[in-house]
Amino acid sequence: MNYFSSNFKLGILGGGQLGKMLLNDTRKFDIYTCVLDASDEAPCKIASNEFHLGDLMDYNAVYNFGKQVDVLTIEIENVNVDALETLEKEGVKVYPSSQTLRTIQNKAVQKLFYVDNHLPTAPFSRFAYLSEIEDAISNGGLEFPFVWKAAQFGYDGNGVKVVRTLSDLEGLPKGECIAETLVPFKNELAVIVARNAAGETKTFPVVEMEFHPEANQVEYVICPARIDDHVAKKAEDVALKVSKAFNHVGLLAVEMFQTKNDDILINEVAPRPHNSGHQTIEASYTSQFEQHLRAILNLPLGRTDSKVGGIMVNLVGAEGYTGNVIYQNIETIMKMDGVTPHIYGKKQTRPFRKMGHVTIVNEDLSEARRVAEEVKKTIKVISE
């Protein structure tokens, strides 16, 4: 099955902002697309050939949708994996695979996968219930500080908390979780690996992430990361090993810590286009979205190096504003050199909701960084 044939259909599970940007590049290649999402207001409702309403966690919704397409991909991990497994058995090409998704959906399983495959990650313990953490502390099996992570359904900084005292555990979800050693680090890095079914592999340059101190969301993504070449090489090698261990097809975004000793530890992975790759749209020879399509359609992969330096700033809802969104001062930032806003099309803002991003490109990365700070100071996502 070849996508250039007239009856080829690509299915996308999830109709959010990542799907929307992916759809943009399907237009370039004239790929017939079907999108499944639970919301009638999903950003993907336009620009897809077919938009289907349905719950991504529902077996029948995912199975019935998947039966209509030739290749099925995702823009969000929380989908019904049993349905994907059945679809795979029935001949649908599912990228990422059900096995990969099952491993990634549960952070405890994901961490065990790294250990089993001799991939570097911070030490951790798995707990079936939050209460077991308290037991471990009281019997000396676990020491403060550590990082609590919910095993499932965490995203954008939810489901992660640094625990320094017993009281930090109050109010956390009661279910399965891990306690990870708090490793002091210099930088948070990410590498996006692309791999097609034929096994061709390419990595985008290592990027550096700066996090908002309160919201625990990425504030700036800087490409390339301002790190030594040998550290960048080490990060790329680790990312390639992870992709290979998963026998992955499509994009795999690997988030990592650079420790004080310049060791690389895997934090977590996302098997799809990722927030840490948005700057590729303007900065790279091939955008991450085009590359994901090339990979899952088993086409040759595109160049992954950068034309220019790129910085990505997330546009998140300002604190104190909930309601119909307004992008205050957007025209001011559009006057700045090399600035491109991407508005995701969500009508309602709320504090820290991802409403869009802004890319800043420049032949000189430090100039891009300066402009990015101006952008950050100027634009504000508020409500009417």
Add this chain to the structure above:
Amino acid sequence: MNYFSSNFKLGILGGGQLGKMLLNDTRKFDIYTCVLDASDEAPCKIASNEFHLGDLMDYNAVYNFGKQVDVLTIEIENVNVDALETLEKEGVKVYPSSQTLRTIQNKAVQKLFYVDNHLPTAPFSRFAYLSEIEDAISNGGLEFPFVWKAAQFGYDGNGVKVVRTLSDLEGLPKGECIAETLVPFKNELAVIVARNAAGETKTFPVVEMEFHPEANQVEYVICPARIDDHVAKKAEDVALKVSKAFNHVGLLAVEMFQTKNDDILINEVAPRPHNSGHQTIEASYTSQFEQHLRAILNLPLGRTDSKVGGIMVNLVGAEGYTGNVIYQNIETIMKMDGVTPHIYGKKQTRPFRKMGHVTIVNEDLSEARRVAEEVKKTIKVISE
């Protein structure tokens, strides 16, 4: 009226490939779009918020469509200008203006406009009927060779012919036309000028066009043109003067000849995104489509310089093939460095029909030119 407001609507007359690429950039800015086209299979049918069926030359179709939008633009010149004039009077912002379109739609009027505004163009005579050309030749008022151009409805090399003998006139349309002096030239150049309603103006770099010798369609667009700086400066100055003379808002693509004496003569203009600007998607800081949106929405214009060298190759239907299209060897060209195909989504090919384009970018323009030739030799648009 500001497009960031929730009830803003942008209207586009024409739903072809230019409209499709323009729609792509409206997604980035979350602009609500309405498209009018006569074909139910128009490439713009998806990716627009509203798709309306209707004849672009029909007064009522254009008027009724235009009444529903705040800003109206075009992706093709052959639209009902009377309707646009009424809409302007009734407060719709129409870019390009009805007056500009009226001037451009008729090549005789367009040429007179250049003369009236002291803008350089090849000498010409206007004729109400083809038969008047024969009269002028027989009474010595016109000498061979000259270039015959239909005054109206020519496109993609149709409506233009070099006439060297009386027999070359056989079979030409009988209506209004011009006879233009055949000026020997070194290069065909083009400059795209962007101008917003506030009067801010920017030019994209001068590009050089190589034409297919038989089809009279552009074969390669090379950015930047491989010409002396003083010639490039002269071409930019002429293009800026044309844009100002039209008091134009939006993009104006100015096609020009560089004569043997390095004079610049205007060939013709297009008041919209243009084939000579497709490489801006990959090569420029701002694509021509984003720039057109910025201009007609009266937003600040983006940077127009290039990140890397860019070449554009048109993908036209091969001779001898008519029917359901196949892009032979497209996977082979996708292996080449910096190559991005753009498939317009037309289901049927026929000889010389524009089916897509391929952009080749590289930090070294001569390397891009080498790859472009490989692309040209490799891919073939044929039928099943």
